Amino acid sequence: MTEHREQPEGLGRFGDFGGRFVPEALIAALDELDAARTEASTDPTFTQELARLHRDYTGRPTPLTEVPRFAEHAGGARVFLKREDLTHTGSHKINNVLGQALLTVRMGKRRVIAETGAGQHGVATATAAALMGLDCTVYMGEKDTRRQALNVARMRLLGAEVVPVSHGSATLKDAINEALRDWVTNVEDTHYLLGTVTGPHPFPTMVRDFHRVIGDEAHDQLRQVTGGLPDIVCACVGGGSNAMGIFQRFREEPSVRLVGFEAGGEGIESGRHSARFSTGQPGVLHGAATYVLQDEDGQTLDSHSVSAGLDYPSVGPEHAYLRDTGRAEYHPVSDDEAMEAFALLSRTEGILPAIESAHALAGALRLGRESGPGTVILVNLSGRGDKDVETAASWFGLTGEDAAAADEHPASQTHPPTEGIES
Amino acid sequence: MSALDRVFRTCRDEQRAALVAYLAAGFPDNATSREAMAALAASGADIVEVGVPYTDPLMDGPVIQDAADRALAGGFRVRDLLGNVEAVASAGAVPVVMSYWNPILRYGPDAFARDLAAAGGAGLITPDLIPDEAAAWRAAAEARGVAPIFLVAPSSTDARLAMTAEATRGFIYAASTMGVTGARTSVGAGARELVERTRAVSDLPVCVGLGVSTREQAAEVASFADGVIVGSALVRALGEGTADGRGLAPLQALTAELAEGVRQR
Ligand SMILES: Cc1ncc(COP(=O)(O)O)c(C=O)c1O
Numbered sequence: 001m002t003e004h005r006e007q008p009e010g011l012g013r014f015g016d017f018g019g020r021f022v023p024e025a026l027i028a029a030l031d032e033l034d035a036a037r038t039e040a041s042t043d044p045t046f047t048q049e050l051a052r053l054h055r056d057y058t059g060r061p062t063p064l065t066e067v068p069r070f071a072e073h074a075g076g077a078r079v080f081l082k083r084e085d086l087t088h089t090g091s092h093k094i095n096n097v098l099g100q101a102l103l104t105v106r107m108g109k110r111r112v113i114a115e116t117g118a119g120q121h122g123v124a125t126a127t128a129a130a131l132m133g134l135d136c137t138v139y140m141g142e143k144d145t146r147r148q149a150l151n152v153a154r155m156r157l158l159g160a161e162v163v164p165v166s167h168g169s170a171t172l173k174d175a176i177n178e179a180l181r182d183w184v185t186n187v188e189d190t191h192y193l194l195g196t197v198t199g200p201h202p203f204p205t206m207v208r209d210f211h212r213v214i215g216d217e218a219h220d221q222l223r224q225v226t227g228g229l230p231d232i233v234c235a236c237v238g239g240g241s242n243a244m245g246i247f248q249r250f251r252e253e254p255s256v257r258l259v260g261f262e263a264g265g266e267g268i269e270s271g272r273h274s275a276r277f278s279t280g281q282p283g284v285l286h287g288a289a290t291y292v293l294q295d296e297d298g299q300t301l302d303s304h305s306v307s308a309g310l311d312y313p314s315v316g317p318e319h320a321y322l323r324d325t326g327r328a329e330y331h332p333v334s335d336d337e338a339m340e341a342f343a344l345l346s347r348t349e350g351i352l353p354a355i356e357s358a359h360a361l362a363g364a365l366r367l368g369r370e371s372g373p374g375t376v377i378l379v380n381l382s383g384r385g386d387k388d389v390e391t392a393a394s395w396f397g398l399t400g401e402d403a404a405a406a407d408e409h410p411a412s413q414t415h416p417p418t419e420g421i422e423s
Numbered sequence: 424m425s426a427l428d429r430v431f432r433t434c435r436d437e438q439r440a441a442l443v444a445y446l447a448a449g450f451p452d453n454a455t456s457r458e459a460m461a462a463l464a465a466s467g468a469d470i471v472e473v474g475v476p477y478t479d480p481l482m483d484g485p486v487i488q489d490a491a492d493r494a495l496a497g498g499f500r501v502r503d504l505l506g507n508v509e510a511v512a513s514a515g516a517v518p519v520v521m522s523y524w525n526p527i528l529r530y531g532p533d534a535f536a537r538d539l540a541a542a543g544g545a546g547l548i549t550p551d552l553i554p555d556e557a558a559a560w561r562a563a564a565e566a567r568g569v570a571p572i573f574l575v576a577p578s579s580t581d582a583r584l585a586m587t588a589e590a591t592r593g594f595i596y597a598a599s600t601m602g603v604t605g606a607r608t609s610v611g612a613g614a615r616e617l618v619e620r621t622r623a624v625s626d627l628p629v630c631v632g633l634g635v636s637t638r639e640q641a642a643e644v645a646s647f648a649d650g651v652i653v654g655s656a657l658v659r660a661l662g663e664g665t666a667d668g669r670g671l672a673p674l675q676a677l678t679a680e681l682a683e684g685v686r687q688r
Contacts (some may be wrong), residue, residue, distance in 0.1 A: 025576035180481045185602040298529030300478040
């Protein structure tokens with residue numbers, strides 16, 4: 001890249017990344033959306049209604065929690081969690097969903113569609129659709145409908161139609177393909193409520209802006225406690241929405257390290273991972289120029305992660321820009337490390353994190369140990385672990401017959417938790 | 424005059440529309456797909472679209488998705504499509520390639536334009552690349568004499584129709600309805616209006632795709648467009664024939680019917 005720009009230029013460009021790589025048929029709808037969100041952002045009836053929903057419906061501001069017993073395992077760092085897990089519906093996804101659902105109503109459309117991986121974005125979309133009287137269809141990879149069955153049931157209880165997608169890898173990327181096909185067919189009365197900071201312009205910018213409330217709140221809350229800025233901000237990166245949301249307030253603060261953690265799956269060498277910044281190449285997927293896991297023919301490679309929400313072969317274009325300009329760093333965290341951090345936070349602080357968020361926690365442990373005592377680390381706890389209880393229970397051997405053994409030996413035999421865990 | 428220009432001039436002289444026939448390269452396997460594309464030419468297709476199988480074909484319905492999956496599972500490589508292009512050219516039709524953008528980006532737009540031209544290819548249709556994003560591709564295509572073929576849709580504004588037509592060479596691909604590829608019972612009144620709106624801003628031939636599967640539909644579209652594009656119905660005919668032992672016969676029969684349709688107008 002030759003030139004570094006802070007603001008997207010032209011059609012949603014972040015340096016060489018972003019843009020609009022979609023069929024012509026969608027351009028009119030993208031222009032309509034871009035106009036609507038730009039207009040709404042300065043219209044008090046819109047901004048006040050969104051602020052009211054954040055306060056009265058979602059439960060914002062979410063707390064900032066210091067976690068000293070967890071931090072004992074992080075080299076003496078002070079660790080603070082931004083508690084997006086405590087929002088209504090249980091993850092940061094609701095911030096963006098309420099914004100886009102209000103825009104849907106404003107544009108006079110009566111139906112929303114969404115893709116979902118972990119199911120959190122689907123649940124948030126189904127929730128907002130119920131609240132605002134919109135029809136709702138959620139596309140979900142068939143593999144994900146199995147590992148996040150609880151969220152499938154939640155969406156259906158909320159009145160949404162859930163369509164399992166069995167094509168391709170049957171995960172998030174295929175759900176996005178199917179949602180885009182629906183959108184191109186029904187765009188007249190349907191809004192595609194995209195759940196992360198990727199896709200064609202204006203999605204990456206718009207979704208980031210709806211999530212920046214996370215970093216804005218955390219900045220002020222942390223200042224009240226420590227009187228200053230964090231040294232490091234950590235977030236997990238699937239598409240990258242919770243990370244952009246918490247990074248945004250700190251981008252202009254050069255002393256703050258911004259670190260994103262991608263799913264390292266079974267390890268980079270295994271080839272079974274979602275580490276776009278470790279082995280991916282610049283390319284185009286789902287409407288954006290960005291890093292993509294792809295083969296030498298430009299065919300998308302299957303991604304892998306224990307976490308459905310991070311199991312995606314591409315990443316938001318602004319992250320590609322932050323990484324190539326050096327403003328943010330991105331590192332892989334393996335399934336094993338993430339599950340250790342999951343167990344550690346549960347047992348030391350009584351907080352069950354989403355497995356996605358556990359990748360950021362594992363990253364914080366690693367950076368804390370590297371950085372030494374007194375380092376202030378802000379972690380975006382993007383969601384809660386209720387949806388992951390089954391996955392975690394079977395990972396740690398806590399189901400059925402294994403459970404009896406586990407009662408005697410709280411640490412699992414197959415996947416021993418971090419040493420030093422108190423039980 | 425380019426090969427595409429010659430096709431449309433001939434069609435005008437014969438007072439008919441052109442038949443533009445799509446199949447996916449590598450489906451059901453490389454050798455059969457080349458024979459099948461040559462058979463399209465022999466059965467009356469004027470232009471053959473060589474589709475590039477891609478893992479994430481978001482403009483395609485189930486028939487073409489399945490064909491792409493099958494081709495990729497069979498080991499299709501992007502460079503294999505050049506063999507298809509050559510097969511079409513030697514069978515006497517004009518080959519154009521249809522590809523999502525990432526495989527071309529990875530191949531290298533310059534290298535792709537060079538290799539496509541050398542194999543006898545006349546153009547590239549890009550369903551997910553709009554002219555706004557295509558500056559580098561347009562330059563590469565221009566340098567090698569390959570036509571960049573862009574799509575217009577019923578939702579395109581008049582300003583975008585004009586901009587897209589300006590960037591396009593060969594013919595304009597008009598997507599008849601809002602939606603993905605796949606046979607439909609009716610092609611929609613929107614198609615005729617889109618063709619008229621496009622003609623108002625451009626002298627290029629306008630071909631209509633999405634949804635055509637029968638002789639009657641081909642004749643209907645031929646009454647208002649310069650070319651009729653057929654994809655899913657041909658892919659299905661090839662798939663059925665090769666699966667049940669009839670070979671290329673159903674494909675040839677359907678192509679011949681469609682060729683009659685474009686002459687019926
Ligand atoms: C709790 C949670 N965190 C993170 C993610 C990953 O998405 P993103 O990278 O857009 O924040 C998901 C996605 O499903 C999620 O549910």
